[in-house]
Amino acid sequence: MPVKDEPTILASETSDPGDFDVPATALDRAQKARLIRMARTTLGLSQAAFALRFRVPLGTLRDWEQARTTPPDFAVAYVRVIARHPDMVAAAMA
Numbered sequence: 308m309p310v311k312d313e314p315t316i317l318a319s320e321t322s323d324p325g326d327f328d329v330p331a332t333a334l335d336r337a338q339k340a341r342l343i344r345m346a347r348t349t350l351g352l353s354q355a356a357f358a359l360r361f362r363v364p365l366g367t368l369r370d371w372e373q374a375r376t377t378p379p380d381f382a383v384a385y386v387r388v389i390a391r392h393p394d395m396v397a398a399a400m401a
Contacts, residue, residue, distance in 0.1 A: 315331040315332075332377070333374075335377065336374045336376075336377040337374050339371070339374075339377060339378050339383055340371055340372050340373065340374040342383065342386065342387070343368070343371050343372055343378065343383070343386050344372045345390075346386050346387070346389055346390040347368075347372070349390065350389075350390075350393055354368055354369060354372065360397055360400070361385075361389055361396060361397065361400060362400055363382075
């Protein structure tokens with residue numbers, strides 16, 4: 308059983324020399340970064356335009372998309388709503 312403060316490590320595939328161990332938290336951060344980046348690019352918006360339209364600080368958006376920081380769950384939910392209903396969210400923010 309892992310120690311409470313010790314991160315869970317996802318082991319590499321031993322048959323793949325290019326694979327490497329990765330903490331589960333890093334994988335989670337990367338998946339959230341991809342979701343946010345895909346929502347933005349699907350809308351055809353630059354980071355600056357997305358940040359302005361949906362009132363997300365530009366630096367925060369960049370950090371999330373580049374997986375420098377992990378977005379909180381509410382932010383991921385917000386981006387999912389934006390992806391499904393961008394005009395409605397933009398109107399609500401206006």
